């Protein structure tokens with residue numbers, strides 16, 4: 001298979017975790033005989049420094065011509081408060097690619113259950129996805145913001161159609177899973193949430209086999225900690241999904257574990273870890289690359305239908321976790337922490353050994 005992938009490392013640890021994505025893709029290419037043409041482009045602070053723009057035209061053009069896009073993370077103190085910010089580049093690319101559905105799976109690796117701050121019994125069996133609306137709501141309001149000396153206003157607006165398409169996507173995903181959808185809103189006070197609920201009820205008519213519950217966001221935040229295994233598919237608006245997914249990441253042991261896929265109706269999808277550029281870790285070779293690497297697996301599965309290749313990556317992550325080659329966020333102690341480079345090396349050899357094992361298997365069966 002031949003595919004073109006634009007990679008956008010971005011800023012901070014985005015660059016470091018993208019090294020892991022590249023290394024893993026390289027092994028997959030060799031092992032399964034694919035050709036991945038990788039084009040690297042700038043976004044965020046790196047792009048501002050060189051061009052003055054957080055999303056240069058050539059970056060967007062490359063993404064639009066690609067079969068899929070991998071993004072690290074953007075942002076950092078260097079650009080905070082500037083007239084142009086790295087985060088504007090991130091929002092702009094999501095908007096331009098129309099990737100309205102951000103799918104964030106939350107599942108716990110067996111060998112990490114003890115690391116969750118939650119009781120092990122509560123974490124066991126956790127396997128849900130957050131479907132976050134990604135191109136509307138507070139982060140995209142027009143006029144985007146209003147600011148006077150003493151007042152600032154952001155506008156939360158949703159059009160019925162924006163709700164219909166994300167809710168439909170969530171129902172479709174729920175139908176393929178345990179058929180339980182939790183719609184999270186704040187319908188007791190927000191007009192947008194009332195419209196959201198109306199639409200969930202309307203779309204439900206086409207998915208009678210899926211059970212729906214409506215949950216207020218403050219309760220949902222609590223329920224995620226109380227009993228995360230109650231969830232199957234959560235669908236929610238942009239900012240609620242942003243906040244709840246960082247919260248949910250800790251069920252798995254670390255924000256560094258979570259991958260995501262940002263999907264459009266029919267254009268290329270964007271795959272990125274849930275975390276940001278972590279300025280506190282940048283340059284220290286200690287970022288957890290699993291969220292990025294698992295995003296590569298999502299890309300292979302969803303954009304290229306390469307199930308075996310995706311599973312090979314997930315298996316390698318599982319094996320590397322099992323052998324405790326992990327960064328400090330999920331290591332048993334600081335002394336036992338591996339570097340990002342160690343983890344990449346372990347992932348690569350694991351993927352290569354898996355290949356060798358597969359070959360022996362084929363020879364002897």
Ligand SMILES: NC(=O)C1=CN([C@@H]2O[C@H](COP(=O)(O)OP(=O)(O)OC[C@H]3O[C@@H](n4cnc5c(N)ncnc54)[C@H](O)[C@@H]3O)[C@@H](O)[C@H]2O)C=CC1
Pocket residue numbers: 013072073074075076077087090254255256257272273274275276277278279280281286287288289291327329
């Ligand atoms: N998709 C993106 O590009 C995102 C960008 N950001 C940007 O990132 C910058 C930093 O934001 P923060 O609020 O600090 O969020 P963050 O997600 O970068 O970091 C939050 C905390 O989690 C830790 N962390 C994050 N990723 C990790 C990993 N892979 N391994 C181990 N620990 C990890 C960090 O060390 C930090 O303590 C800001 O400029 C923000 O706007 C934030 C979230 C998403």
Ligand SMILES: CC(C)CC(=O)C(=O)O
Pocket residue numbers: 087090139242274276
């Ligand atoms: C710029 C922010 C909206 C990025 C973020 O936190 C996210 O997408 O999860």
Ligand SMILES: [Mg+2]
Pocket residue numbers: 242243246274
């Ligand atoms: Mg976020």
